[in-house]
Every structure is written in C-alpha cells, then in structure tokens.
Amino acid sequence: MEYSVKELAELSGVSSRTLRYYDEISLLKPARWSEAGYRVYEEKQVDLLQQILFYRELGIELKEIKRIVCDPSYDQLEALKGHYRELEQKRNHLDQLLSTVRQTISSRERGIRMSDSDKFAGFKEQLIEENEKNYGKEAREKYGEDTIDESNARLRDMSEENFEKMKALEEDIFQLLKEAYATGNPASKKAQELADKHRQWLLYSWKSYSKEAHAGLAEMYVADERFKAYYEKVVQGGAQFLKEAILNYVASE
Amino acid sequence: MEYSVKELAELSGVSSRTLRYYDEISLLKPARWSEAGYRVYEEKQVDLLQQILFYRELGIELKEIKRIVCDPSYDQLEALKGHYRELEQKRNHLDQLLSTVRQTISSRERGIRMSDSDKFAGFKEQLIEENEKNYGKEAREKYGEDTIDESNARLRDMSEENFEKMKALEEDIFQLLKEAYATGNPASKKAQELADKHRQWLLYSWKSYSKEAHAGLAEMYVADERFKAYYEKVVQGGAQFLKEAILNYVASE
DNA sequence: CATAAGCCTTTCCGTTGCGTAAGGGTCAAG
DNA sequence: CTTGACCCTTACGCAACGGAAAGGCTTATG
Secondary structure (H helix, E strand, O other): OOEOHHHHHHHHOOOHHHHHHHHHOOOOOOOEEOOOOOEEEOHHHHHHHHHHHHHHHOOOOHHHHHHHHHOOOOOHHHHHHHHHHHHHHHHHHHHHHHHHHHHHHHHHHHHHHHHHHOOHHHHHHHHHHHHHHHHHHHHHHHHHHHHHHHHHHHHHHOOHHHHHHHHHHHHHHHHHHHHHHHHOOOOOHHHHHHHHHHHHHHHOOOOOOOHHHHHHHHHHHHHOHHHHHHHHOOOOOHHHHHHHHHHHHHHOO | OOEOHHHHHHHHOOOHHHHHHHHHOOOOOOOEEOOOOOEEEOHHHHHHHHHHHHHHHOOOOHHHHHHHHHOOOOOHHHHHHHHHHHHHHHHHHHHHHHHHHHHHHHHHHHHHHHHHHOOHHHHHHHHHHHHHHHHHHHHHHHHHHHHHHHHHHHHHHOOHHHHHHHHHHHHHHHHHHHHHHHHOOOOOHHHHHHHHHHHHHHHOOOOOOOHHHHHHHHHHHHHOHHHHHHHHOOOOOHHHHHHHHHHHHHHOO
C-alpha cells in the first residue's frame, strides 16, 4: 500500500505540512519519490510515524524522538524515565503556580471589597468577634487570657498587608492539606510543609510560639467540633490528618 | 534614583536584553533617554517591572501582561481566574501524560525482562501459583470452583499483549487509587473512574462480570488481610476506600 | 592626550513546530 | 481543453528572548 502526503496525513491525523516538515528534518523520510517529484510513503513509514506520534504525545521534543526511533543504541527506557522526571518537575512547578495564582485571586477579591469603601477595619473586627465567639472560651481556658487578648490585639493592629499575607497563608494551608492528605502519611514531606505553614500562620496572631501550644491546638482541632469542621470541609479526615502532621512536626524538631 | 539598563537588569534579576525587548514591544518603555541615547529608568519603571515580572512568573504571556498592566479598564481579576483555569487544564493534561509514561515504562521494563530469555511463560505460571496460594481457598469458597479455574486458565492462555495491558491497567489503578483517595469521597468522579478501571481489570481474568461478584470482591478487600495489604501499600486506607468506591459504583449503575 | 576597558546602541540571525500563504507544476475527470 | 484537486519549494510569522556583530560614548589610567 502506498500513500501520498495527504493520504498519510488523513490516515494519521496530522497535517501534510507536518509530514513535509518531518521530511525536512529527516525525522520521517518518504519511502521513495514519484516521477513527478511527489512523496510516496509505504507501510514502514506508517509504522514509524505512529511511533513518532506516540512519543510526541508524551511531550517529547522531535530531536529526541529522532534519537529514540532512529538510533537503536539509544537507551529508550532511560529516555522515558528522564522524561518522566521532567514531567514531574513541570507538574510540581504548575502546582506552585496554581497556589500563587489562587492566593492572588483571593487577595484581590478581598482587596476590592475592602478598598471599595474602607470595609477593611470592619472586616477585621468581624473576624475578631467570630474568633472570640467561637473559640474564645476554650482558648482562654487552655492558653490563658493573655495569649488570647494578645491575639485579638495583634489581629486588630495588623497591617493590611500582613492581613493579606495571613489570609493567603490560610488558602495555602487548605491546598497543602489536600495535597498532603493524598500522601496518606503525616510524616511525609508535604505534611511537614503543611505543619510548618501552619506554624507560620499562627505567628501572625500569637505573640510567641511554643511546641506545646502548637501541639495543644492540634489536639483541639479534632476534639472540638467547630475547629474540626473548619478543616474537615477541606478534606474528609483533614482535621485528624492535620493534627497528626503537627504532632509529628513538633516532635521531630 | 535613575538606572541604566544594566543597573535595572541587575536590580531585578532579568537580562538587559530582556529590558530592551520589553522596550521594543512597548511593554516597558524607559522614563527618558540620555543625551547619548542611553535608556534611563526611574522609580515608576521599577515598580512596573516588578508587576510585570510577577505576572510573568505566573506563566502569563507578555501580550496579556501588557493588557493587564497598561489597560486600567481590563478586568484583572477575571484574567487571573481565566489563567487559573488554564493552569488547571495544563496540570490535568500533565497528569494524563505522567500516567501514560508510567505505564509505558513499566510495560517496557517487563518487556525487556521477558524477551530477555523467554521468562514470560514462567512469570505467568508464577502469578497463577501465587494467586492460588494466596486467595485460592477463599475465592473458591465464595465464587465456586468454576470461576477460579476459569480465571487461572484465562491467565495461562492470556496473550502476551493482553498480559501487558492487564499489568498496565493495574499500575493505572494504583495511581488512580491515590488520586481518588485524595478527593476523600468514594462517590467522586475519580473514585468512580477507579471502580470502573477495576472492573475492566477484572474482565481480564473473569469470564463474566456481575455486580454481585464485584461487590463481594470489594468486601473481601477489607475483610481479608492479604487482599487488604495489596492496596494498603498504595495508600493508608486504600483498601477501605476502594471497597466503598466499588460498592458505590455497582449501586449507581 | 591616547588608549583600553566597559559601558551603551541598533540590527539581525537562531531557537521549536509547525500555519499560512505565494507561485507554480501534475493529474484525473468532464 | 479546462477545471479543480492535488503536489512541489520557498519563505515569512509566532514567543520570548540569547547571542553576536559593528559601532558609539565615557571614564580611568599611563
């Protein structure tokens, strides 16, 4: 069976321009040329093209595909593995980007509302009130009046910028919790990163950090339904996982 | 404060060539030109450049950055959200690629070992033996002799190609289990995809499919320690999750 | 004052994987 | 014989610069 450019193009789903280009870079040469100077492809080229397109779909550059399919001494398996690592890196990078963009969006959304008519101060007060209403009593009992008042005061005085950062950090924590939870291991790198971010987040409202208080808060995250719900809405079992990650974190320093 | 190209370049961490390019495409014009024709940047340009670089890091094209930073009527938030969706798509695509590459690698690795010295047949026998030893009795009790013998026979007669496909499917199931588990919801799309793949996988060794048998196997995945361990090694709670996903799957058809 | 080092300028080619013409032959059908 | 569908090569365009060439300006040093 013989094929012209167009025929092979339609058969394989690429454009005829692509086939001419592959000829040009010697990735896929026609079997022969007709008298009129037309490209003629045969079975062998069809098979080769299929291979090429397979690797192309994996996102491998044509140059390397050329090495893979043309050079039999080339270690295809190693090439694939290297490519796999590249893809993994790309995905990690993408994950980071996604996190940054997400933070930016949420910060902008709040930013608009706030600068909109100076709602910022009110918004903060509201947050303090909610905090107090929800966790005030328990927190006071556990950590004493000073820490809590201090926390509220810090929140009240917090600069707009810091407030943004804190909210952004919170978004980050939610996302990290999801990802870390997927590892299934509270001692995993992701989980420890999560715990560390959580510590950073705490520092925005706590006057000082202690492992004991951190661990205590972690326990409360599962013991107290309202705390728990806050993280459970992210992922089922999220609060429990976060607790374990934190306990692991404070123990391993 | 005034800066030359080089100074601003070093300050911001980009190359001076990049700054000239940004001038060329009118993304960032200098504040003015010195008598000698040198570019001179000032504070305002420094700020603008920082904005530009921020968006650049998010992976946004320069053309769109231009719109974002130059056109005040442009909806920046909407642009960011659109970009976020793009990034998500890219990541999904990458996840697919990763899965394909992973399957290819594992298939190639086994391919090499087998053709290496025709270990293929022996490998299959070994798998049958293990199956029989591990799950034979329970399975026989539950599904009757016929189904199991049939299963072994099918495995023995399975073509090399199908065997590859089955092993690849298994790899896919492991990965899907991880991802679906991260959703935390056995009724989620991922989880249902997982259950469906598991059904496909079964079809390679079962002569026929029934929801009841599928559900029964799911129960066994948590009831029997040896089955359970097989999936628990993927993710803690994996067997339980897979069971629930399957029960959900067979119930929802 | 001359020279060299170290800036700066513009212009242009190269990168990847093709899309999209322009300008011109070839082939089968009506 | 004409028409239309195919084929050919050549070449510009895209994104976001990197790098080199060829030349002008400034400043420090001998």
